[in-house]
Amino acid sequence: KQEVTQIPAALSVPEGENLVLNCSFTDSAIYNLQWFRQDPGKGLTSLLLIQSSQREQTSGRLNASLDKSSGRSTLYIAASQPGDSATYLCAVVDSNYQLIWGAGTKLIIKP
Amino acid sequence: DAGITQSPRHKVTETGTPVTLRCHQTENHRYMYWYRQDPGHGLRLIHYSYGVKDTDKGEVSDGYSVSRSKTEDFLLTLESATSSQTSVYFCAISGGRGETQYFGPGTRLLVL
Numbered sequence: 001k002q003e004v005t006q007i008p009a010a011l012s013v014p015e016g017e018n019l020v021l022n023c024s025f026t027d028s029a030i031y032n033l034q035w036f037r038q039d040p041g042k043g044l045t046s047l048l049l050i051q052s053s054q055r056e057q058t059s060g061r062l063n064a065s066l067d068k069s070s071g072r073s074t075l076y077i078a079a080s081q082p083g084d085s086a087t088y089l090c091a092v093v094d095s096n097y098q099l100i101w102g103a104g105t106k107l108i109i110k111p
Numbered sequence: 112d113a114g115i116t117q118s119p120r121h122k123v124t125e126t127g128t129p130v131t132l133r134c135h136q137t138e139n140h141r142y143m144y145w146y147r148q149d150p151g152h153g154l155r156l157i158h159y160s161y162g163v164k165d166t167d168k169g170e171v172s173d174g175y176s177v178s179r180s181k182t183e184d185f186l187l188t189l190e191s192a193t194s195s196q197t198s199v200y201f202c203a204i205s206g207g208r209g210e211t212q213y214f215g216p217g218t219r220l221l222v223l
Contacts, residue, residue, distance in 0.1 A: 042216060042217070043214035044203075045214070049210075093209040099156070101155075
């Protein structure tokens with residue numbers, strides 16, 4: 001059974017720092033991997049989708065990488081801002097096209 | 112933002128009563144999903160739909176039923192609400208299987 005783990009569960013960094021969020025999964029047979037952010041009391045917003053054949057995707061200050069063989073993905077945030085404070089969730093789409101979710105990393109950017 | 116609305120946004124009900132949550136989309140997406148989000152469990156799929164009148168079960172479907180009579184509407188019914196169904200419920204849509212999902216704002220349900 002596919003399991004998705006995100007470490008750390010929480011992270012607090014000063015504004016302006018570059019940071020990396022980690023996501024690991026147990027079964028490399030994935031269709032794609034998706035990163036979302038969730039603001040308190042709100043729904044989820046899609047950030048990036050990496051197809052299983054891709055190594056990385058970029059959107060603005062965000063860069064997501066995928067290493068299927070090792071079961072890992074990272075989300076790199078450059079020059080962090082207080083507005084980046086949110087919970088970041090990773091999800092893999094398995095061979096049945098279902099999203100399997102990690103528990104998320106709560107990120108706090110201190111001004 | 113994708114046009115997805117959920118109603119009601121907040122609801123308090125009593126154990127044993129039926130509850131229906133509504134998801135409405137204006138994007139004409141084929142796939143619609145219902146999730147619940149609980150501390151310590153993350154997001155879990157309840158049911159999903161791949162077309163009008165076409166639905167299937169997710170990971171935690173017991174005690175829930177769904178219906179989709181129109182492309183734009185997906186209803187989630189708690190047949191007899193229990194305290195364990197207190198949660199935040201999210202609707203999502205996607206254009207195809209495995210594609211990016213777009214989420215609604217959520218419904219907070221409290222079952223007393």
